[in-house]
Amino acid sequence: xxxxxxxxxxxxxxxxxxxxxxxxxxxxxxxxxxxxxxxxxxxxxxxxxxxxxxxxxxxxxxxxxxxxxxxxxxxxxxxxxxxxxxxxxxxxxxxxxxxxxxxxxxxxxxxxx
Amino acid sequence: xxxxxxxxxxxxxxxxxxxxxxxxxxxxxxxxxxxxxxxxxxxxxxxxxxxxxxxxxxxxxxxxxxxxxxxxxxxxxxxxxxxxxxxxxxxxxxxxxxxxxxxxxxxxxxxxxx
Numbered sequence: 001x002x003x004x005x006x007x008x009x010x011x012x013x014x015x016x017x018x019x020x021x022x023x024x025x026x027x028x029x030x031x032x033x034x035x036x037x038x039x040x041x042x043x044x045x046x047x048x049x050x051x052x053x054x055x056x057x058x059x060x061x062x063x064x065x066x067x068x069x070x071x072x073x074x075x076x077x078x079x080x081x082x083x084x085x086x087x088x089x090x091x092x093x094x095x096x097x098x099x100x101x102x103x104x105x106x107x108x109x110x111x112x113x
Numbered sequence: 114x115x116x117x118x119x120x121x122x123x124x125x126x127x128x129x130x131x132x133x134x135x136x137x138x139x140x141x142x143x144x145x146x147x148x149x150x151x152x153x154x155x156x157x158x159x160x161x162x163x164x165x166x167x168x169x170x171x172x173x174x175x176x177x178x179x180x181x182x183x184x185x186x187x188x189x190x191x192x193x194x195x196x197x198x199x200x201x202x203x204x205x206x207x208x209x210x211x212x213x214x215x216x217x218x219x220x221x222x223x224x225x226x227x
Contacts, residue, residue, distance in 0.1 A: 036218075041223075042220060043117075043204065043218045043219055043220040043221050044156075044204065044218040045218075046215070046217075049215060090155055090156070095158060100146060100158040100161055100169060100172070101146075101148075101156075101158065101206075101216060102158070103148075103155035103156040103157070104155050105153075105154055105155045106154075106155050
């Protein structure tokens with residue numbers, strides 16, 4: 001069975017400092033992995049996706065994530081946080097043959113001025 | 114190209130009433146997924162539909178919930194006899210092909226049951 005664990009429910013950083021949001025996954029086969037962002041009272045926007053190509057994936061807004069099979073991790077990083085990055089971030093793994101997605105519980109990112 | 118559209122954006126129902134949530138997929142997409150987000154939680158898969166077919170409903174509650182995606186018109190998620198525990202945000206996503214993990218999400222419908 002597929003599952004995903006986001007290790008921090010809340011992360012707080014100062015503007016201009018690096019961001020690290022941690023995610024571990026469990027999958028019985030080679031998974032597809034995603035990060036989505038949700039701003040307050042808004043829908044979800046795809047930040048980036050890994051689908052068995054390059055292990056370092058670059059996304060929008062300066063975010064990137066590295067797929068590490070040996071560690072079953074897919075952590076999201078950004079070198080320098082911006083105030084507009086404050087949102088909730090979801091790590092997602094492909095659910096199986098039918099295409100449904102399995103979401104982590106989310107990490108709320110706060111950015112202090 | 115308009116994105117995934119959901120309406121209404123906010124819906125208030127009293128206990129025992131019916132709620133109907135609509136989702137229009139992106140143009141050219143024939144696969145629709147419904148997810149529910151409870152407060153302080155991630156999204157949980159409910160159902161996956163293709164035009165006129167339910168492909169996977171393993172995440173749907175066994176009673177009171179149903180979904181359809183007719184040949185013409187939007188996909189509908191229907192909740193009969195709503196209870197307070199149904200209060201949540203319901204998101205629809207669409208994709209252009211079967212088992213496509215790149216899904217495009219709508220803005221959601223926030224259902225409040227009073």
